[in-house]
Amino acid sequence: MQIRIARTGQADYSESKTFPKKAMAAEWAKRRELELSAPGGILAAKWKGVTLHDAIExxxxxxxxxxxxxxxxxxxxLQRFPIVRVKITELSSEQIIDHAQVRRRSGVKPxxxxQDITWLGIILKTAVAAWRMPVDLNEFESAKLLxxxxGLISRPGSRDRxxxxxxxxxxxxxxxxxxxIRPSAIIPMEDIMDxxxxxxxxxxxxxxxTWDDLDEVAMTCWVRDAKHPRQKMGNHKRFKLTHEAMVIIQRQPRKQDEPRIFPYSGKSTGTRWRAATADLTQQKWTLV
Structure with a gap:
């Protein structure tokens, strides 16, 4: 048995299902037509079975x-947690709260x-605005408020020293x-730290x-794409260099065809720094 819903200006929607008896097929068709004709009925049917994991992907x-x-x-x-297996159209405030409690029990900070809740909200709102998924955002907002x-979610604490x-x-x-130990290690971590x-x-x-963005006379430099909560690209800022910072820059070797002053991977420097602090933490030194 097949049903088809025609809507002006939109593609037709159809469903089909096999039944052993004609009467059962007719009953199903009548019921589904009523369900699909309800506000949001076709959208709900279209996205039936789509999980939060699918939406994240x-x-x-x-x-x-x-x-x-x-x-x-x-x-x-976020994709590693059970919440992503929930159908996105059925996601409830209870499930969102349960995810936050799971995170708390694992020992992470509020x-x-x-961050999980923020990105969950972004994805749910994108699903509504960009893909017309019938997601109940009230469930998300209720969970977030509670x-x-x-105190299950909060802003990160500021560093005070x-x-x-x-x-x-x-x-x-x-x-x-x-x-x-590793003379071949080329990242000057002392200079970068200082x-x-x-x-x-x-x-x-x-x-x-970069060297081109450095003004040695004015002792300033431009930082490209500085971190900003909303403006991801193009947030260029000029900042004043201290005498100590200028001395560190001036002792960096200029390399041919390399525009950067510190031509190293930010990821690699971060890895080296975390290794240092982890080593010192084991020695009972407290670093922030």
Whole structure:
């Protein structure tokens, strides 16, 4: 038995199902026509069976090309949790709250769980706006409101101090030991650490600085695509260099056909830094 719903200006929608008796087929057709004629009925049928995992995959394919490495990793990490197996049109506030509780029991901070909820909201709203999926956003907003009121999600705490001189000394000693063990390691982690402290720039920003953007007379430099909560690209800013930062820049070798001052991977410098802090944490040094 097949039913077909024709709508002006839109593609026809059809369903078919086999029954052993004609009466059963007629009853099914009548019931389905009533269900599909209800507001949102065809949309619900069209997206029946689509899971949150499917929506995340589509979002990554269509909208995440410009997403940074850390943001993409956060979205992909969400795919490892049971919540993604839920049909997106049936996602409830209870299931969202349960996901947050699972995250809390695993030991993550409320600010980390908040990242999950933020991206979940972005994907659900994209599903509604871009793909016309019949997602009940009220369920998401209700869950988010309760999670915030109960402290299960929150903004990340601000760093309230700089590393102490003793802590910096210990990190520097680690990098010096590593350089002796692996003389071929080319990343000057001491210089990058000192420049980060002197300039207050992020590791990814430091590895994007170029010689052409440096004004040695004015002691300024442009940082391209500086981090911004909304403007992902084109947020270029000129910043003032301290004398210490300028000295560090001036001792960097200029390489042919290499425009960057620190021509290294931000990911690699981050890996080296985390290795240093992990090593010192094991020695009962507390770093922030």
């Amino acid at each position: 589509r979002y990554l394919h269509e909208f995440a090309d410009g997403a940074g490495r850390s943001k993409r990793a956060t979205i992909e990490q 600010s980390t769980t908040a 999670l915030r009121s109960k 700089r590393p102490t001189l003793e802590e910096i000394k210990q990190v520097r000693a680690y990098f010096q030991r590593s350089q002796k 420049f980060a402290i002197a300039s207050a720039r992020r590791q990814e920003e430091i590895t994007r600085l």
